Amino acid sequence: MSPRARACTAVWQGDPLMTAPTIRRTAPIGRAPGKEAETAAASLLTLLADLPPESPDRPRIRARLIELYFPLAEYLARRFRNRGEPLDDLTQVAGVGLIKSVDGYDPSRGAAFTSYAIPMIVGELKRHFRDKGWDVRVPRRLQELRLELGKVSGDLAQELGRSPTVADLATRVGVSEEEVIEGLESGHAYRALSINAPLGGIAEDTGAELADLLGGADRELEAVDDRESLRPLIARLPEREQRIIAMRFFGNLTQTQIAERLGISQMHVSRLLAHALTFLRGELAEPF
Incomplete structure (x- = not known):
């Protein structure tokens, strides 16, 4: 072990922050470690290297350094809140950036750890939004336009004393x-809702999904064109x-039921129906 490492080990062994039996937050959210903890952290970074x-x-x-600087990661994550991503997810992403910072920091370069870690953590957060933030892919120009519109909307609202119109924007x-x-x-593409997502509210306990509310094929609607084409021929x-055509195909009656209503035999209904259908098929087959 080098002389510098032996010196840092001595600091580490006497540091109450390292020997504390329980894990505790050492700095409020939004602040790097205090002066005493910062000194200890610098020694630990040197020792780790x-x-x-x-x-x-x-x-x-390594774990102790991550704990010491985690409030900084939390603070940076909170700067990206209100953009559609849960804060817990952003905090985890910022934590990944912090881990990369601890692993990649080189004290011999002379830069403060925070100067190295902050761009690393912010870059990790920005990559998260770029790669995973949009469930439906949206062109970059629209993503940038959406952000710009969000910035100017507040300014315009103050200037005009009302919500800006599309023309104002x-x-x-x-x-x-x-x-x-x-x-x-394009903002609607930011977070797409799965059709298999469970329904909330009073339907939450039923196990129903959004897909259960989606309509299926409407055969009546599909038959509109056919009915309109047949109407003048009928x-x-x-x-x-x-009447037989109407009762059979629009009233869904059987030939026997039609015979009872018209007071004729089922065989007669069958012959009349066959004659009508032959005529309609022939007319539909004729070129316009």
Whole structure:
């Protein structure tokens, strides 16, 4: 072990922050460690850099450094809140950036650890939003326009004393009203809702999903075109055959039920129906 590492080990062994039996927060959210803790952290960073990779002390020192600087990661994560991502998720992402900072920091370069860690953590958060923030892929120009619209909306509201209109936003940003609408609507792509997501409210206990509310194919709607095409042709049939067609295909009656209503035999209904259908097929087959 180098002389510097031996000196740092001595500091570490006498540091109450390292030997405390319980894990506790050492700085409020939004602040790096205090002066005393900062001195201890600097010694630990130096010790970590000097220890060989196989040293059994490395995991313990690394964990302690992450604990000491985690409030800084929390603070940076909170700067990105209100952008559609849960704060807990952002804190975890910031924690990943902090871990990378602890692992990659080189004290010999002379820069303070925070000067190295802050850009690393912020970069990790920005990558998270770039790569995972949008469930539906949106062109970058719309993402940037949406952010710009969000910034100018507050300024315009104060200047005008009311919520800005699409025209107000278009004039301020220098784009068309159609582009403003497109940019605002792109926000809906930020967090897509799965059709398998459980329903909330009174339906929460039923196990119902959003997909259960989606309509299926409406056969009646699909048949509208057919009915409208057949309407003038049916009108050319004899009145009794028109009634049979209506009762069979629009009233869903059987041939026996139709026979009872018309007072004729089922066989007669069958012949009349066959004649009507032959006529309709022939007319539909004729070119326009």
